[in-house]
Amino acid sequence: MQALTQLHARVFGALEARLAPALLPTLARLTFAAVLLPYYWRSGLTKIGDGPFSPDPGAYIQILPRAFEAAGYNPSALGPLATAIVVAGTWAELILPVLLALGLLTRLSALGMIGFVLVQTWVDVLGHGVALGLPFDRHADGLVDTRLLWLLPLILLVLKGAGPLSLDALLARRQGNSAAFTPASQPR
Numbered sequence: 433m434q435a436l437t438q439l440h441a442r443v444f445g446a447l448e449a450r451l452a453p454a455l456l457p458t459l460a461r462l463t464f465a466a467v468l469l470p471y472y473w474r475s476g477l478t479k480i481g482d483g484p485f486s487p488d489p490g491a492y493i494q495i496l497p498r499a500f501e502a503a504g505y506n507p508s509a510l511g512p513l514a515t516a517i518v519v520a521g522t523w524a525e526l527i528l529p530v531l532l533a534l535g536l537l538t539r540l541s542a543l544g545m546i547g548f549v550l551v552q553t554w555v556d557v558l559g560h561g562v563a564l565g566l567p568f569d570r571h572a573d574g575l576v577d578t579r580l581l582w583l584l585p586l587i588l589l590v591l592k593g594a595g596p597l598s599l600d601a602l603l604a605r606r607q608g609n610s611a612a613f614t615p616a617s618q619p620r
Contacts, residue, residue: 457538457595460585465533468582476525479518487518495521497559524548532589535598542589549586553579 479491492500492507495518503509524544531541556562556575565574594600 453592454596457589457592458597460588460592461532461535461538461594461598464529464585464589469529469533472525472529476522479522479525484523485519487515487522491518491522495555497555521548521551532586535594535600536603538594538598538600539590542586546583546586546590549579549582 475494479487479494481488481491487507489505489507492510492514493505496510496514499510499514500507507515525548528541528544528548531537532545553575557564562575565571565576567574567576567580571577
């Protein structure tokens with residue numbers, strides 16, 4: 433039995449040491465790009481009105497549903513702060529996913545997306561009345577379940593960075609600072 437556990441430790445230790453540092457962040461970015469980039473891109477485009485800083489009225493319904501309803505569905509009745517929130521949310525929804533897919537400013541972009549997903553969930557529950565659902569139940573399609581799966585690759589990117597196949601790594605190599613993108617668990 434000891435020989436089997438030693439073999440197990442050697443094989444999976446080698447995989448973890450050699451493949452995980454490059455593979456995990458790359459797969460996290462690829463998963464995000466395949467699943468959530470199109471979702472956020474389409475959603476963000478629905479919020480753009482006549483210009484880049486002129487949100488579509490539907491953007492107010494999506495981002496500030498209760499306030500927009502209370503204002504009689506009149507964007508000008510909400511004031512400049514509401515417009516700034518909607519414009520910032522729209523641009524974050526468009527820019528952060530692209531930065532993540534490219535692997536540019538990855539850790540900051542992933543932190544931004546984590547905040548975005550948390551705020552989005554809060555708006556969905558309190559503003560739109562979406563049922564929160566419960567983790568660890570027999571249903572895997574609840575809001576909490578879904579959003580936890582969305583957060584996992586983002587948390588991994590915050591902790592591990594973009595990986596070697598990214599603009600972050602390319603910029604680091606050009607600056608002669610590849611150690612900045614080496615995971616802490618590996619010797620430099």
